[in-house]
Amino acid sequence: MKLESVLLATDFSSASEYAERLAMDMAQAGHARLHVVHVVPPVTAPGDAAERLTQLVRRIGPGVAVETAVLSGRPPREIIRYAREKDASLIVLGTHGRTGVSHALLGSVAEAVVRLAGRPVLTVPLMPEASAAPADVAAEPPLSHHCVVCVRETDDLICEPCRSRIRGEALRRGMPG
Amino acid sequence: MPRVRRILYASDFSRASSAAFGRAVEMAKTNRAELLLLHVLEPVAVIPAGGGGISGGYISPKVYEQLESATRAAAQKQLGALVAKARKAGVKASRVLLEGMSANQIARAAKSRRADVIVIGTHGRTGLARFFLGSVASRVVALARCPVLTVRGK
Numbered sequence: 001m002k003l004e005s006v007l008l009a010t011d012f013s014s015a016s017e018y019a020e021r022l023a024m025d026m027a028q029a030g031h032a033r034l035h036v037v038h039v040v041p042p043v044t045a046p047g048d049a050a051e052r053l054t055q056l057v058r059r060i061g062p063g064v065a066v067e068t069a070v071l072s073g074r075p076p077r078e079i080i081r082y083a084r085e086k087d088a089s090l091i092v093l094g095t096h097g098r099t100g101v102s103h104a105l106l107g108s109v110a111e112a113v114v115r116l117a118g119r120p121v122l123t124v125p126l127m128p129e130a131s132a133a134p135a136d137v138a139a140e141p142p143l144s145h146h147c148v149v150c151v152r153e154t155d156d157l158i159c160e161p162c163r164s165r166i167r168g169e170a171l172r173r174g175m176p177g
Numbered sequence: 178m179p180r181v182r183r184i185l186y187a188s189d190f191s192r193a194s195s196a197a198f199g200r201a202v203e204m205a206k207t208n209r210a211e212l213l214l215l216h217v218l219e220p221v222a223v224i225p226a227g228g229g230g231i232s233g234g235y236i237s238p239k240v241y242e243q244l245e246s247a248t249r250a251a252a253q254k255q256l257g258a259l260v261a262k263a264r265k266a267g268v269k270a271s272r273v274l275l276e277g278m279s280a281n282q283i284a285r286a287a288k289s290r291r292a293d294v295i296v297i298g299t300h301g302r303t304g305l306a307r308f309f310l311g312s313v314a315s316r317v318v319a320l321a322r323c324p325v326l327t328v329r330g331k
Binding site: 022095108110111114115117118119120121122123124125 | 200294299312314315318319321322323324325326327328329
């Protein structure tokens with residue numbers, strides 16, 4: 001993939017750290033222009049956002065053309081608008097990796113960007129290299145669902161033990177099936 | 178991207194997926210990485226409409242099995258074609274066929290097979306369809322523990 005320019009959107013949180021590193025490496029390796037943006041919520045003072053962007057950019061090695069911008073508005077929309085304006089060939093952003101209820105309620109900026117951007121998006125979760133160490137693999141939260149009855153990990157809506165319990169209960173009460 | 182050794186490309190064989198396939202192959206080539214080509218078979222959903230093998234709104238287990246093995250064979254064939262295409266481009270490629278819910282299986286496969294990045298296409302649905310259906314890609318983004326490159330289908 002020929003990278004003309006990479007757009008890195010950061011919220012300065014730890015979730016963005018690895019995304020920051022990846023975007024910088026990619027821009028450097030691909031001799032691409034790097035855009036680094038931060039979006040502040042509407043009607044909010046930008047605070048020290050510009051200063052923090054400058055600090056971030058200082059960590060980038062030589063040979064990369066960098067442009068920074070503090071945007072104001074809803075993050076997904078502003079990121080996409082900026083990407084179009086600069087015709088970024090790739091958008092890079094971190095994900096918080098929320099799951100379950102908080103995920104369903106809050107959604108995520110990354111997902112909205114993925115769906116609406118119309119151009120390649122690289123989403124980067126928190127510290128993926130942690131999974132490189134076998135010890136950490138076991139510690140990671142599993143991807144499966146939880147049984148709706150007993151909240152045990154399972155691939156199904158209801159786990160096998162619960163299902164047989166329910167079946168047994170139905171049998172005891174003389175219910176058909 | 179640094180240290181990309183294994184790329185997991187997930188496909189539903191749609192047009193949206195084929196744009197992502199090009200990216201995955203290119204990425205594998207430039208990084209000299211191994212490419213895993215994944216398809217997930219979702220449970221076969223049948224809407225009985227009467228007729229052959231169907232009685233009383235149900236289909237017989239035999240018909241179901243036939244349907245399932247036909248889908249499986251078709252998927253294997255399509256994966257095989259993708260593998261051939263990738264190999265032609267000089268990329269080390271292999272196919273993976275899994276069953277279950279797509280997003281879960283993709284995220285899981287990336288983890289168990291230690292993929293450094295997942296490449297997946299998005300359909301770019303808009304309006305109500307987007308709101309209600311969501312997309313496999315966005316669920317993969319939420320579930321994956323590795324970077325995910327999403328490419329909008331043409």
